[in-house]
Amino acid sequence: MDLQTFLLGLAYIFPAYVSNATPVVVSKMLKRLHPIDRGYVFVDGRRLFGDGKTFEGFVSGTVAGFAAGLLLSRALPWLLSLPEAFLLAVGALVGDVAGAFVKRRLGLQTGRPAPLLDQLGFLAVAFALVHSTLGLPAWLDPLTVLSLMAFTVFMHVGTNAVAYILRLKDRWY
Numbered sequence: 583m584d585l586q587t588f589l590l591g592l593a594y595i596f597p598a599y600v601s602n603a604t605p606v607v608v609s610k611m612l613k614r615l616h617p618i619d620r621g622y623v624f625v626d627g628r629r630l631f632g633d634g635k636t637f638e639g640f641v642s643g644t645v646a647g648f649a650a651g652l653l654l655s656r657a658l659p660w661l662l663s664l665p666e667a668f669l670l671a672v673g674a675l676v677g678d679v680a681g682a683f684v685k686r687r688l689g690l691q692t693g694r695p696a697p698l699l700d701q702l703g704f705l706a707v708a709f710a711l712v713h714s715t716l717g718l719p720a721w722l723d724p725l726t727v728l729s730l731m732a733f734t735v736f737m738h739v740g741t742n743a744v745a746y747i748l749r750l751k752d753r754w755y
Contacts (some may be wrong), residue, residue, distance in 0.1 A: 583723065583725045583726045583729060587721060587723075587726050588726060588729055588730070588733075590661060590721065591722060591726045591727075591729070591730045592730065592733075593654060593658065593661060593662075594661060594662055594666075594670075594719070594722065595670060595705065595708065595709075595730060596650055596651070596654060597647040597648065597650045597651035597654070597662075597667045597670040597671045597674075598647065598670040598671065598673065598674035598704060598705055598708040599674075600643075600646050600647045600649075600650040600671070601643040601644060601646060601647025601648075601650075601670070601671040601672075601674040601675055601704075601708075602643065602647075602674045602675070602678060602704045602705075603643075603741065604639070604642050604643040604646040604647065605636070605638075605639025605640070605642060605643045605675075605678075606745055606750050606751060607750060608638055608639055608642040608643075609636065609638070609639060610749075610750055612638055615633075615636040615637075615638050615639070616636055616637045616638065617631065617632070617633050617635060617636055617637075618630075618631055618635045618636060618637055618640060618679065619631045619632070619635070624686070624687070626687065628686045628687070628689070629686055630683060630686065631679055631682040631683055631686065632682055632685075632686060632691070632692035633692055634682065634692040634693060635678070635679050635682050639675075640675050640679070643671065643674070643675045644668075644671050644672055644675060646671075647667070647670065647671025647672075647674060647675075648664075648667055648668050648671045650667070650671075651664065651666070651667020651668065651670065651671060652664065652667060654667070655667055661719075663716075665715075665716060666712055666716060669708070669711045669712045669715060669716065670708045670711075670712060671708075672711065673704075673707045673708030673709070673710065673711035673712065674704040674705065674707070674708045675704070676707050676711070677703045677704040677705065677706060677707025677708060678703060678704045680703060680707060681696065681699050681700065681703035681704070684696070684699060684703075685699065693752065693753055695753075695755045698735070700738070700755075701734060701735045701738040701739065702731055702734060702735065705730070705731060705734050706731070709727060739755070742754060742755055
């Protein structure tokens with residue numbers, strides 16, 4: 583893998599990044615949010631996902647991630663198709679919600695950290711969704727995927743710290 587391939591990989595997964603970040607911003611803009619789990623609890627007596635996963639966040643993240651992919655696909659049509667952009671955006675949010683489900687089963691409250699799950703769940707599911715439906719691009723080899731995942735861990739921690747400083751998040755992690 584060379585630097586160009588890594589940078590193309592970052593551009594390729596940009597819709598997933600945008601999709602994952604958008605709910606944080608939108609949650610601060612809206613007064614009333616509607617949890618996806620509607621307050622329901624699982625058989626273990628804990629909420630399915632918690633108050634942090636909302637319909638507004640899921641929809642806004644999907645729209646914003648797809649919009650980012652649309653712009654990217656117009657600028658670099660050989661890099662990303664619209665179906666890929668949509669699947670990356672939705673996959674990121676499905677991964678985030680699935681991560682919340684796992685965290686609730688582990689007894690972690692909304693907002694509590696789960697190292698690696700918090701940083702990689704969204705991207706792993708986004709990759710898996712594209713791979714299982716359309717197939718990943720041939721140039722996106724396993725080493726590039728692993729490099730993007732490693733980069734994402736550090737980037738995620740950094741962007742969360744910035745969101746905390748900007749008062750978009752209540753915790754730095």
